Amino acid sequence: MKTVKKAIIPAAGLGTRFLPASKSVPKEMLPIVDRPIILHIVEEAVRAGIEDIVIVSGRGKSAIEDFFDASYELEDLLAKSGKEDLLKTIVDIKNMANIISVRQKEALGLGHAVLCAESIVGDEPFSVLLGDEVMMTPDHKPTVTGQLINLYGETGLSAVAVMEVLSEQVSKYGIIAHEPSTNSRYKVTSVVEKPSLSEAPSRLALPGRYVFTANIFNEIKSCSPGVNGEIQLTDAMTSLVKKSGMIATLFDAKRFDAGDKFGFLQANIEFALQDKNIGPQLKPYLKSLAETL
Secondary structure (H helix, E strand, C coil): CCCCCEEEEEECCCCHHHCCHHHCCCHHHCEECCEEHHHHHHHHHHHCCCCEEEEEECCCCHHHHHHCCCCHHHHHHHHHCCCHHHHHHHHHHHHCCEEEEEECCCCCCHHHHHHCCHHHHCCCCEEEECCCEEEECCCCCCCHHHHHHHHHHHHCCEEEEEEECCHHHHHHCEEEEECCCECCEEEEEEEEECCCCCCCCCCEECCCEEEECCHHHHHHHHCCCCHHHCCCHHHHHHHHHHHHCEEEEECCCEEEECCCHHHHHHHHHHHHHHCCCCHHHHHHHHHHHHHHC
């Protein structure tokens, strides 16, 4: 069985929830403290042993490519200024993984975005990390992507992360149907995209972390476009489940929907509290602020 060494990060969305800021700045480049959203996601993949990362972007997203490229003028300035710590940070970013950029020329859904990377991934298993979902995992524990890669290694099956959501939230997510659980693991029987509460087969939602066998590509190609002409990844997942099986697991990490304003603010606060420089200042400020509310 092949090791998972490739990842796809779909990042072609327009980020309308962050307008007007996202008119000229990709939402994936908005900072969580001092690191853009997409860097947190790339770092998660790298910690899980991923070596090749395919970023599926769209028009107006060149800032993402530039961020992971060399910046000779900046590096030279930092070196001459003696700012070795900052220089190391910049150099480490460009060297952390092999970053490959692919253009999704039309907004045809998440399934189509994943399919755009097929020529690079080939017949290897791969992970998918959505470009606006941020996970906070302690350094000594496997990342969510790492947990899924380990599960794939144990079972040979495509593996997806799930989380239990409130009844009123099921219509915002892909929801799995499953057989009874074993140790927080579920055998998936189907996946429904954003169902109403009455149609939802469970309250286990997909928060944007997956490991797939390469068979998913054929299932995506076989999917008919749905609403707005989009090809849903969840439809392809249901087809894959029926042919070769899939397993889902609860995960050990804090998850933030950084594509949502409130989730983005939550992520900034939580990561800032963990920052050795900002945390000691932020914690008493938040306490004093809470007393005035």
